[in-house]
Amino acid sequence: MSVQDDQRENQMIDRFNLEVPENRRRSDIDAYLTVDGQTVPFELKSATSKGVSTVRDLGPNHFAKWKNIHWLFGVYDRTGTRLLHSYYGSPDDMAPWITEKERYVGPDVELAEHAMRGVSADSVINLLGEKEFYTKEEAKWIMKNQWTAARYLEAADLSAGKELGYSLDRMVELMRERCYYVMSRGATLNNPHIPLSYIQNMPKITTEPAIELRRLVRDYLASS
Structure with a gap:
């Protein structure tokens, strides 16, 4: 302003x-x-x-x-x-x-939602490989600065010692959210x-x- x-x-x-x-x-x-x-x-x-x-x-x-x-x-x-x-x-x-x-x-919003629904486990695996544990650094590579530190912490669903991480299913959720964010930026x-x-x-x-x-x-x- x-x-x-x-x-x-x-x-x-x-x-x-x-x-x-x-x-x-x-x-x-x-x-x-x-x-x-x-x-x-x-x-x-x-x-x-x-x-x-x-x-x-x-x-x-x-x-x-x-x-x-x-x-x-x-x-x-x-x-x-x-x-x-x-x-x-x-x-x-x-x-x-x-x-x-x-x-x-409306058509652009629907396109963004359709693209988001198309993200699957294969999408994550093709990008990061198939793993049981994905790190915060890998999550940040996907989400960039879209999330706050608190949001990364909240989304973590696994832990390995003191390190928090993310399952494959959770990474699919992250990638879908990022996909919708990126696509919907054009739906404005x-x-x-x-x-x-x-x-x-x-x-x-x-x-x-x-x-x-x-x-x-x-x-x-x-x-x-």
Whole structure:
């Protein structure tokens, strides 16, 4: 996230009186709104004349994350520093756009899953030889930096003295996961923009933003 994007996001958080968890990572939910004891997740975006940018690699993980997300789109002046007004997008408002993008990448996702299912014990044996015990180094050769040290430890299902290792069946699982990861990297869209014409059909917030947002969210929750 650029410095300007970060500043805009913080401005929207302040204006709408939203909550942000401590130690939030970039992949986490942007902010939350508490309404009548219910915690509502929000995605925060700023709009330009070209529309609203999304993410660099839009794919299955984002579609799953966005199914029940509420959205706030901030429209700024030409300098990009002053928030003029905003649009509120409920999950229902965003569903057509998300569904369209999900359908577009659907064939590529199925191809990745099909390739993953094709990985077998022979795939591991052809690469590493047939063994009863595969080392952590061999597992890391397959998974690269995709896993954390804790994940390698958790996945180990064998031990030889102090050394933890992996069975043939577990290595098949590793290779399938890596295969899906590699293939699914291509099953993404590079930062598709949400057109301004799309968000301009949503409720517009100009005055008393915190109060108006809560009213809109309450109305949505009551009708859903």
